[in-house]
Amino acid sequence: MNSTFDLFSTKEKIASAYSPDKKAVIVEGDCLSTLKDIPSNTFKLIITSPPYNIGKVYEKSVKLEKYLTSIEPVLDELARVLSRSGSLCWQVGNYVEKGEVFPLDVFYYKMFKERGMKMRNRVIWHFNHGLHASNRFSGRYETLLWFTKSNHYTFNLDSIRVPSKYPGKRHFKGEKYGQPSGNPLGKNPSDIWNIVIRDWETSLWNIPNVKSNHPEKTIHLCQFPIELVERCVLALTKEDDWVLDPFSGVGSSLLAALKNGRRAFGCEWEKKYVALAHERINSLWEGRLRYRPLGKPIHQPTGKEKVSQTPLEWTQERWKS
Ligand SMILES: C[S@@+](CC[C@H](N)C(=O)[O-])C[C@H]1O[C@@H](n2cnc3c(N)ncnc32)[C@H](O)[C@@H]1O
Secondary structure (H helix, E strand, O other), X not given: OOHHHHHHHHOOOOEOOOOOOOOEEEEEOOHHHHHOOOOOOOEEEEEEOOOOOOOOOOOOOXXXXXXXXXXXXXXXXXXXXXXXXXXXXXXXXXXXXXXXXXXXXXXXXXXXXXXXXXXXEEEEEEOXXXXXXXXXXXXXXEEEEEEEOOOOOOOOHHHHOEOOOOOOOEXXXXXXXXXEOOOOOOEOOOOXXXXXXXXXXOOOOOOOOOOOOOOOOOOOOOOOOHHXXXXXXXXXXXXXXXXXXXXXXXXXXXXXXXXXXXXXXXXXXXXXXXXXXXXXXHHHHOOXXXXXXXXXXXXXXXXXXXXXXXXXXXXXXXXXX
């Protein structure tokens, strides 16, 4: 079945309450109360970037302990609504207080373990852009924790392979001597994902971060690149499975799910973000959503761009000394 074609011909309205026959649901309001209405074992994938408690416009910064305690009831509900063969991907950065760094994934690891989850990967999401620190090394990565509810889970490696660097490599001994040693579909993308802000920045995992010159950019400050979620959707779910983002913002996770023939459920309490998510989903269904295609190669600087050249002033300074 060509799910993309199917999807575009559906033009179904986005529902505001869960029902097993829906394709896309967005509920405006607090995710905790929304989740309480969902049957257990519903979602094959839960993927989100929760509020980080760093004082973004959509959140109030509180003491770390208080933040973590307040999110516990949501984690209980997520563990309940995740299907027995399901996966949960939790993307976080650091909480910083008076210059001290608290890596949120360390705290979350313990919290999910207490709920019986098993970790499969701690993915490093690396990017080459951000604030320049002066009292410590500049932070250039966040993490994505992938947990499963049981030992029986979906992992479609072939759907997310990436081109290998040396496809021409061959076995040099043994029974397979002389035969190609790699996989014709490419290699496992590994647990280091590189997210760059602009196409000219180099990458390890080649998913550009969502910033101002990115085709997906909206007014939301902490948007997921659709491409990043797509990789998880393709690897961890099958067509028609339900994907949940309990903190869905402008709907990037929902788009990644719908674009690949999955069902999507989002919770978001900011009206303006819900409206934007609706708009983006409708444009996906109408074939006019701008997004960065999964696996599109990153533009490499040639050295001729002004930004990749050493400022003339710096060169002249050197001559003086
Ligand atoms: C880090 S952002 C996620 C952005 C999202 N990944 C995207 O691509 O747009 C977290 C979002 O969660 C929302 N939020 C925070 N607490 C919430 C809650 N208790 N219930 C529903 N939404 C919440 C915020 O308004 C914010 O849009």
